Amino acid sequence: MPELPEVETTVRKISPGLLGKVITEIACDWPRMLRPGLRVARGQAIGRKVTGVRRRGKFAVIELGGEGAAIVIHLRMSGRLDVVPAGRGAGKHVHVRIGLRGGMELRFEDARKFGRVVVTTSAAELLRDVGVEPLSDEFVPSALANLIRGRARQLKPLLLDQSVVSGLGNIYTDESLHRARLHPLQRSDRLNDKEVVRLHAAIRETLAEGIASNGASIDWAYPGGSMQDRFRVYGRAGLPCGQCGSEIRRIVVGQRGTHFCPVCQRRGRS
Ligand SMILES: [Zn+2]
Structure with missing residues (x-):
């Protein structure tokens, strides 16, 4: 999608x-x-x-x-x-x-x-219910902190929620969480300041990389992109993490396949 x-x-x-x-x-x-x-x-x-x-x-x-x-x-x-x-x-x-x-x-x-x-x-x-634009000037770390700390939800479904932060889907959420070294099931209200700053930067960097790559082409529906060649975790279950060499895992969160590194993205780690 x-x-x-x-x-x-x-x-x-x-x-x-x-x-x-x-x-x-x-x-x-x-x-x-x-x-x-x-x-x-x-x-x-x-x-x-x-x-x-x-x-x-x-x-x-x-x-x-x-x-x-x-x-x-x-x-x-x-x-x-x-x-x-x-x-x-x-x-x-x-x-x-x-x-x-x-x-x-x-x-x-x-x-x-x-x-x-x-x-x-x-x-x-x-479009009044569409959440903050993650590449806009208003999306600063404190804005993200306000959005996620007021909700006691797991990070993966929270980031997929288009009324909170707009534009992220399954691919760029998994990629952002790996870049931020945050576990997809981590509760949003338990992130400390450093983790929020990391997540904010990771979302923006991941989306910018996606745009620079003309997006990701993972099936016939969207040709021409090359972001799929730069995936860190998405679709890489069983393959080694580029950061630490551990095996990437796939779990299902809210009916969505979710990919993460169990070492880089330890639950509750700060
Ligand atoms: Zn790793």
């Missing part, structure tokens, strides 16, 4: 083809994917100009004018976005097509159909 670095890479890829273009059409062959429905979505978007393309958490936000109107897209499991010539043949998994004046179109391709495309008059309202 695409996480912050993969969505950021996608946004950077589609942005040049979208900026300044006027929406001319929205077509959709899978109604559940498009909200609030084709007719209303068309009414809200057609004739409007794309004024910005950005990422918020794991969402791509295509801004339409300055009043908050936007097309907000979540790629979920297998979504892909591309700006291509409108006349080019489309594969059977292209379910939403957004026409642009000048002959190009934005295509949303999604084999598993879990992705969502929402046309909204207020992106801020739609």
Whole structure:
């Protein structure tokens, strides 16, 4: 599933083809994917100009004018976005097509159909519950301390919670916790100051490395990234830890496969 670095890479890829273009059409062959429905979505978007393309958490936000109107897209499991010539043949998994004046179109391709495309008059309202942006200036160690110490939760599920810190999924959470030398089951309210500072730095460094690598390509859904070649623990169960040589372990936490080094990430260690 695409996480912050993969969505950021996608946004950077589609942005040049979208900026300044006027929406001319929205077509959709899978109604559940498009909200609030084709007719209303068309009414809200057609004739409007794309004024910005950005990422918020794991969402791509295509801004339409300055009043908050936007097309907000979540790629979920297998979504892909591309700006291509409108006349080019489309594969059977292209379910939403957004026409642009000048002959190009934005295509949303999604084999598993879990992705969502929402046309909204207020992106801020739609995304109001999305947690702090971990690469933003407001994400400082004291902010992270406030977010996690007020909750007595295990670190792994807490970091996956998009209403706390946005953008982290299974891969970048496991990678961040290894970098921070923190056990995935450690309770968040028991972290000391040094550990919070380590976790804060680890999250930012891991995400920055992911973006610099154009994200991670671990299956057919997201090609082109190279972060998978730099994984410390994710998908490496049974292989040696690059820091200490111990065998990486895999456990299941909240139904998610979780990878960690039992020596570098001792529980309760400070
Ligand atoms: Zn280790």
